[in-house]
Amino acid sequence: MSEQEQAEIRLEFARLKQDHADFDAAINAMIATGCDPLQIQRMKKKKLALKDRLRTLEDRIIPDIIA
Secondary structure, eight states: OOHHHHHHHHHHHHHHHHHHHHHHHHHHHHHHHTOOHHHHHHHHHHHHHHHHHHHHHHHHHSOOOOO
């Protein structure tokens, strides 16, 4: 993988990590205000999808080391 590809992946990783933190803050605010539980559940599902995407990108950045 070229350095440019790695840089692009790291940039997307950082952006998604910030999105994940934003979802977490939004969910906590929704819970605090007593928002609709279905809406909260949908937000949690989106947050989980972001986490899965972050793991995928992390796997591409960090190579497997066979000991």
